[in-house]
Amino acid sequence: MSSPKIGFYGFTGCAGDQLMVLNCEDQLVDLFGATDIRSFAMAKSDNDDGELDVAFVEGSISTEGQLEHLKDIRKRSKVVVAIGTCACWGGPQAMKLEEGGYEERYKKVYGNAKIEVSKAFEAQPVDAFVKVEMKIPGCPIDKTEFLSAVTKVVAGRHPYFYSFPVCTECKWKENPCILTEGKFCAGPLTKAGCGAVCPSHNIPCVGCWGPTDDLNVSAEYNLLEEKGYDADEIIKKIKKFGGAVVAKMVKELSAKKNTKEGGK
Amino acid sequence: MILKMKKEDLSAFLESAKEWGELWGPTRKGERVAFEKVETLSQMDLKATRTIIPPKKFLYPPRFTMFDYDDKGYVERTGDVPNRILFGIHPCDVHGIQIMDELFLEEYKDPYYAERREKTLLLGHSCIPDDKCMCFATDTEFIAEGFDLFFTDLKMFYLVWVGSSRGHDIVRMRPELFSRDIGKDDIMNYTEYRNWKSSQFTSKADFTGMPDIFELGYNSPVWEELAEKCLSCGQCTMACPTCNCYNVVDEVDLGTVEGTRDRFWDSCMFREYSLVAGGHNFRDSRADRLKLWYTHKLQAYIGEFGKPACVGCGRCVATCPVDINVVSVSKALKEQEVGK
Numbered sequence: 001m002s003s004p005k006i007g008f009y010g011f012t013g014c015a016g017d018q019l020m021v022l023n024c025e026d027q028l029v030d031l032f033g034a035t036d037i038r039s040f041a042m043a044k045s046d047n048d049d050g051e052l053d054v055a056f057v058e059g060s061i062s063t064e065g066q067l068e069h070l071k072d073i074r075k076r077s078k079v080v081v082a083i084g085t086c087a088c089w090g091g092p093q094a095m096k097l098e099e100g101g102y103e104e105r106y107k108k109v110y111g112n113a114k115i116e117v118s119k120a121f122e123a124q125p126v127d128a129f130v131k132v133e134m135k136i137p138g139c140p141i142d143k144t145e146f147l148s149a150v151t152k153v154v155a156g157r158h159p160y161f162y163s164f165p166v167c168t169e170c171k172w173k174e175n176p177c178i179l180t181e182g183k184f185c186a187g188p189l190t191k192a193g194c195g196a197v198c199p200s201h202n203i204p205c206v207g208c209w210g211p212t213d214d215l216n217v218s219a220e221y222n223l224l225e226e227k228g229y230d231a232d233e234i235i236k237k238i239k240k241f242g243g244a245v246v247a248k249m250v251k252e253l254s255a256k257k258n259t260k261e262g263g264k
Numbered sequence: 265m266i267l268k269m270k271k272e273d274l275s276a277f278l279e280s281a282k283e284w285g286e287l288w289g290p291t292r293k294g295e296r297v298a299f300e301k302v303e304t305l306s307q308m309d310l311k312a313t314r315t316i317i318p319p320k321k322f323l324y325p326p327r328f329t330m331f332d333y334d335d336k337g338y339v340e341r342t343g344d345v346p347n348r349i350l351f352g353i354h355p356c357d358v359h360g361i362q363i364m365d366e367l368f369l370e371e372y373k374d375p376y377y378a379e380r381r382e383k384t385l386l387l388g389h390s391c392i393p394d395d396k397c398m399c400f401a402t403d404t405e406f407i408a409e410g411f412d413l414f415f416t417d418l419k420m421f422y423l424v425w426v427g428s429s430r431g432h433d434i435v436r437m438r439p440e441l442f443s444r445d446i447g448k449d450d451i452m453n454y455t456e457y458r459n460w461k462s463s464q465f466t467s468k469a470d471f472t473g474m475p476d477i478f479e480l481g482y483n484s485p486v487w488e489e490l491a492e493k494c495l496s497c498g499q500c501t502m503a504c505p506t507c508n509c510y511n512v513v514d515e516v517d518l519g520t521v522e523g524t525r526d527r528f529w530d531s532c533m534f535r536e537y538s539l540v541a542g543g544h545n546f547r548d549s550r551a552d553r554l555k556l557w558y559t560h561k562l563q564a565y566i567g568e569f570g571k572p573a574c575v576g577c578g579r580c581v582a583t584c585p586v587d588i589n590v591v592s593v594s595k596a597l598k599e600q601e602v603g604k
Contacts, residue, residue, distance in 0.1 A: 027518055030518040030519050031518060033519055034518050034519030147518060148515055148516075150518070151515075151516045151517070151518045151519075152516060155516060157516070160513045163534055163535070163536035164496075164497075164498050164531070164534050164536075165495075165496070165497050165498065167495075167497035167498060167499050168497070168498040168499070168502055168529070168531070170499075171316070171317065171498070171499050171502035171503060171583070172317075172326035172327065172502065172529065174296060174298040174315070174316045174317045175296060175316065176295040176296055176316055176582075176583075177499060177583050177584075177585055179585035180582075180583070180584075180585050181295075187497065188495035188496070188497040188585070202294075213535065213536065214496050214534065214535040214536075214550075215496070216492075216494065216495050216496055216550070218492070219492065219493050219494060219495050219586060220495060222493070223495070223585060223586055
């Protein structure tokens with residue numbers, strides 16, 4: 001059996017996930033040995049644009065040029081894997097999704113400057129445009145989780161990702177719940193996988209792994225409101241890494257609250 | 265057998281007991297109370313009411329490797345568990361371990377649990393209840409069996425219950441520290457201690473009529489109301505001394521056919537837990553999942569084993585950010601209203 005052909009690609013993001021792949025120093029030789037890496041601009045110079053078994057895509061999509069490139073990757077890849085929170089959910093650059101006002105924000109930053117590169121639009125996760133077989137979230141991705149998934153993907157097996165929120169890992173680490181102390185913690189909305197790094201150092205979770213599989217946005221919102229946080233702050237913070245998924249839920253929640261208040 | 269020991273001799277006793285295995289006890293760092301490996305008694309906080317995670321973590325850790333495999337077969341990862349002495353376990357947690365024993369050692373013996381159980385010595389210690397303790401309502405306030413030794417603090421002395429021959433072996437390491445000379449004062453002190461402990465509870469927990477209330481309330485709208493509040497974070501399950509469900513996953517070493525099979529704590533509060541092949545989910549709604557958890561603890565288990573699967577430790581009360589716990593749920597069912 002020939003080694004599976006794989007490629008790594010980066011779009012709008014900090015490139016931290018590709019860097020994390022290269023940071024798997026102890027396993028890097030094994031990774032290059034077990035696979036045929038056809039394209040990895042960050043790691044090597046001779047890259048080609050042929051057929052792939054698996055394409056790993058980092059970053060959100062925010063320009064026409066990127067979109068075209070993404071569609072091309074999809075067309076020549078059997079499996080597309082989104083790596084990192086930006087590719088999976090949209091990342092912080094997608095925190096205004098479902099709010100509109102993109103044109104004004106664009107103008108505020110770039111004024112009337114003539115931009116020669118590809119036309120930009122509101123950043124969105126990869127699966128807003130093409131089919132994605134798998135998501136490996138994280139900001140950046142976790143080495144262990146990435147290697148576990150890659151190993152299975154190249155062996156044609158199904159990787160496993162925790163379906164539950166980071167709170168479960170946080171309890172495994174024997175931390176008291178910081179939400180009960182009244183701190184703003186996004187843990188219950190956030191997918192596990194990081195090992196509850198921040199709360200284990202008494203720093204509340206900001207949600208950088210993106211939304212968990214079964215989140216209750218309205219319960220988290222009500223809880224934080226009860227703890228004294230104001231609506232704008234809650235929405236801003238839970239949308240920071242929540243991407244398209246949380247943006248949609250927040251929009252529905254706001255609509256529900258408005259009808260309720262309007263009906264009073 | 266009940267013995268007597270001077271309080272000041274405890275340190276020397278534990279020092280000698282370390283010959284049997286590692287010494288573990290409750291330690292405190294701010295609000296984080298956990299059983300940790302210690303060298304001396306002074307590192308422990310014996311006044312701490314409860315650890316964040318119950319001692320079930322010793323008998324089946326949150327995530328561990330069961331065995332290594334390759335294309336020829338597999339090798340169990342048993343045999344590398346150290347001997348451990350757990351000092352300072354409270355009656356509720358000993359009751360919790362007894363329930364775990366029923367599940368893991370009886371009909372289908374779990375080799376990983378069995379090995380850790382065999383290599384763990386349980387040295388219990390009396391406790392000071394706080395406002396979340398509700399063992400009075402689950403009849404787990406005191407403990408008569410299931411431990412190797414149990415120390416009841418009577419100010420100047422400990423009364424030490426010997427609960428197993430292993431416990432007796434540990435006592436015999438330092439026989440001069442123990443006496444059988446139990447007098448009238450000791451009996452009175454012990455009676456006084458029991459009365460004092462029973463008077464300390466302030467929790468409003470009331471599980472009377474529980475199996476019936478759950479049956480009557482099976483279709484109550486209260487479950488939907490609770491589901492609106494529930495974050496599905498899983499903390500209750502991880503912190504519960506009798507929750508025992510787990511998931512199993514294989515890991516593979518890159519480019520090989522070798523790997524490990526791992527086990528980690530799971531929860532029926534998670535949607536994935538009841539998801540089966542083909543995409544059907546037996547408990548797709550959060551309300552159904554909450555109902556299962558609480559019905560299991562306070563109704564179904566009573567039917568099967570004659571006692572609730574709640575030992576009154578108060579961890580669900582302490583850890584749930586939205587106040588869903590055995591106290592609030594049983595109250596909501598009785599009053600048909602979810603409290604604020």
